[in-house]
Amino acid sequence: MAVWRSKDLLDGEAAGSLTIILRTRGCRWRRCTVCGYASEGAPATGDDLLVQFRAATKDLSPEDRVVKIYTSGSFFDPLEVPPPARVRILDGLAAAGVEKLIIESRPEYVTGEAVEESVARIRTEVAVGLETSNDLVRDRSISKGFSFEEFAAAAKVVHAAGGSVKTYLLLKPPFLSEGVAISDALRSARDALPSSDVISLNLCNIQKGTPLERIWMLGEYRPPWLWSAVTVLKGVKGVPILCDPVAAGTRRGPHNCGLCDEAVAKAIREHALTQDAGVFEDLDCRCRTAWEEVLALEDLAFGSPLGSDSRRL
Template identity: 55%
Template sequence: MKSARSPVAVWRGRDLLDNKIVESTTVILRTRGCRWNRCVMCGYAQEGVDASAEDIIAQFISALKKAEGSELVKIYTSGSFLDPAEVPEAVRLEILRSLRDMGVRRLVIESRPEYIDRTALEQILGLMDVEIGIGLESSSDLVRSHLINKGFTFSDFAKAADLIHSLGGRVKTYLLLKPPGLSEMEAIADAMRSARDAEPYSDIISLNLCNVQRNTQLERMWQRGVYRPPWLWSAVEVLRESSLRVPLICDPVGAGAKRGPHNCGVCDGFVADAIRSFSLSQSRSCLNIDCTCRSVWRKALELEDLSFGTPLV
């Protein structure tokens, strides 16, 4: 039974804040979820409940117990923090005031571009340092529209990012490694091109490795054998070969699982750890790792394109 008074999850971690590693807390609030709710890989809306303003505040208060001492707090809603139908304006402002009074240096939230307007931004940026994450996924309108069904254009993203920056906020851009419909090699190229295209609009870029969530269109493709989550080696390739002026980070959620990004099963743990270490240090030396399965990955890249993107291993 999902309780409207309890958050989905709360955990402590470490993150980059102005190029320094700091203590962080991540909170996932249970709201009614994303109004768009049509992206082929996303199952987060299944966590949603019809939470009232009082319910969301109760969730936040219970999460604060774990946030003490954190310089950076990330609050996600499985949708858009700036959507008033998910998080009422009064709730947003109470959350920000509480975090400011606790001494939190930066808040990270997420929103689709259509909810990013001047009024909402002036309210939140007048209270504290806020970084707004936007799930761009790919800089290609073709990929985003026809393979992901994201529902907005690159121009929509760029306009929202420009508005955030004009008012003194920060932009965190999320990119998706291996949307359905791309081969592994195409996915690597798409992620690297998207990082270059998004860089002028971003203060930090997060590479999200696609995983197979339940009751999604992507799950049905995976069950039919026409989709494989990305290799961890593909993430290593993107992180090592991209040359950006902003930090490029990655948290390989679900690494090693069949539904998550994985290699051979032997090296998954240490490759995922290397990716996390790179994300904190931005040092490519963290990615000087190897495994016998790397040659299999290279051959898979080559042969998948010849088999029209059908996963081979």
């Protein structure tokens, strides 16, 4: 179990949030090429989860207006979080006066009953890892195992039950060039808009033991440039778009040249809380030209990603 405090967007303003990672048996799918959670998880009964939950919330304060409970899988998977334990967790949060709960689930575990049960106790947002609206990319590049249609159907169920939907998009799945990755994320945000109350742009990073790590070690993948993230964040309209640039500035995470990474990542974090694209206006660095050249060269000259041989860029 892990727990930490941060800030989250709540009704258009920054609010205190508590993130709790419950150690469950883990995701049942475990096949996504970019996901390091596949190797995590250990058998955990409902009682085990309640012990973890109580430990995580023992210092809950009125400042913690949002609580996020993540399981490295699906909160609504009854094998991961047995329904009686789920209800007791929901009751606990409601009794503590928490305003909003955010959980994650694959579409196949989203049922009207599960969402209603949650919404009856606490305002609930269900985060779904759509990653891209392109079924081919989601299937071949990520191995996600569900279609855009299944995502949209699950979003409908959440909305009909009174919940809200957070859609995760992945910037730069493997095998996409930098430029195609940007277009894919922009297009995906447009396609996901009718199903989403908020979009979260996840910048692909290389997690240990994943197929993506093997591709990266062969020099066939470079994590997205932070300039690409800025382009997508500026280009998405009509829905709040969040982004937490995890591992920014490292070789395994989204990065620019090393000199400007900290400033750009800071602006991205600020944008997540303010939705003000003005935070990007004063950013510049010499590497911006190199990034523009990568976009042009990959798509026009080579027609394929330059890979991590370009990581010194």
